[in-house]
Amino acid sequence: MSRMQILIILAVSAFLVPGVSTACAATPPDRQIAITIDDLPAGNADFMSAADITQMTTKLLAALHEQKIPAVGFVNERKLYRTGEVDERIKALDLWPDAGLELGNHTFSHPSLNKVSLKAFEDDVIQGETVTRLLLAQHKMTLRYFRHPFLETGRDLQTRREVEAFLSERGYHIAPVTLDAWDWMFGGIYEEAKKRGDTALQREMVKSYLTYTDVVFAYYEQLSKQIIGYEPKQILLLHGNWLEADHIGELADLIRKRGYRFITLEDALSDQVYSLPDMYIGEEGTNWLDHWAITLGKPRQGFPVVPASIQEQYEALTKPHVP
Ligand SMILES: [Zn+2]
Numbered sequence: 001m002s003r004m005q006i007l008i009i010l011a012v013s014a015f016l017v018p019g020v021s022t023a024c025a026a027t028p029p030d031r032q033i034a035i036t037i038d039d040l041p042a043g044n045a046d047f048m049s050a051a052d053i054t055q056m057t058t059k060l061l062a063a064l065h066e067q068k069i070p071a072v073g074f075v076n077e078r079k080l081y082r083t084g085e086v087d088e089r090i091k092a093l094d095l096w097p098d099a100g101l102e103l104g105n106h107t108f109s110h111p112s113l114n115k116v117s118l119k120a121f122e123d124d125v126i127q128g129e130t131v132t133r134l135l136l137a138q139h140k141m142t143l144r145y146f147r148h149p150f151l152e153t154g155r156d157l158q159t160r161r162e163v164e165a166f167l168s169e170r171g172y173h174i175a176p177v178t179l180d181a182w183d184w185m186f187g188g189i190y191e192e193a194k195k196r197g198d199t200a201l202q203r204e205m206v207k208s209y210l211t212y213t214d215v216v217f218a219y220y221e222q223l224s225k226q227i228i229g230y231e232p233k234q235i236l237l238l239h240g241n242w243l244e245a246d247h248i249g250e251l252a253d254l255i256r257k258r259g260y261r262f263i264t265l266e267d268a269l270s271d272q273v274y275s276l277p278d279m280y281i282g283e284e285g286t287n288w289l290d291h292w293a294i295t296l297g298k299p300r301q302g303f304p305v306v307p308a309s310i311q312e313q314y315e316a317l318t319k320p321h322v323p
Pocket residue numbers: 038039106110148149150323
């Protein structure tokens with residue numbers, strides 16, 4: 001059905017049942033969403049200079065401030081250790097708590113819990129706390145959130161539960177994800193285009209990314225209603241990259257247009273949905289709405305995949321970016 005046909009039907013129904021349609025139009029959905037930004041100080045930090053990381057971070061934080069978005073950033077401290085740049089990289093990371101934004105732990109080196117041993121994973125969590133904890137303490141904040149790399153939560157339930165208990169003992173709340181539009185993939189292509197000065201490709205990536213985001217939101221809003229009966233306070237996964245630094249304002253506009261207001265991660269986690277039974281195990285790191293659907297015996301159907309052309313361009317990158 002075309003947009004015009006939809007408009008005609010809406011206009012006709014408004015004429016036939018004015019009361020109902022006016023009520024619908026007057027009450028846009030009250031949706032809430034928390035923003036989380038992974039892989040700090042930058043997704044592609046291994047291929048960026050400290051100056052570039054600082055510039056990207058500054059731009060991203062200014063946009064978040066302007067948009068009044070209370071984001072939490074998740075750190076991989078390994079990316080801080082480059083000879084001659086450690087101080088400058090830590091300083092770039094410190095811009096987050098300086099801006100009043102909290103940092104969480106995303107492990108030291110971004111291992112998948114599906115691929116390393118329990119002990120190796122736990123050691124990586126501990127190793128990932130050092131600098132972040134110090135920076136937060138200097139701003140009177142505590143390290144309290146953890147995000148699984150690749151969203152991979154373990155191949156079996158025992159591993160999954162053991163890590164959850166370990167994280168809880170160390171004072172962490174796990175930060176689930178309910179919305180994820182793979183910005184790391186669009187962002188990888190965008191950053192390489194930016195380096196080459198290919199503005200046409202940059203524009204194309206922004207457009208594709210925003211279009212895909214809209215589709216992902218529509219899919220998971222619908223799935224939310226289907227599996228839990230309402231749309232919970234959602235948690236969106238983004239990454240520290242130039243795509244977000246340059247365009248997060250447009251993304252925020254799109255999200256607001258869908259009826260959302262931005263809330264803190266703490267507020268989002270107060271939603272009862274985050275204590276629903278979650279028995280998900282599997283090779284694929286995926287979002288928590290999928291976890292709950294699978295736990296309820298409703299396998300994923302019709303998931304909107306990233307367009308094949310984007311996947312192909314991403315595969316062809318000289319230095320593929322890791323999510
Ligand atoms: Zn990550």
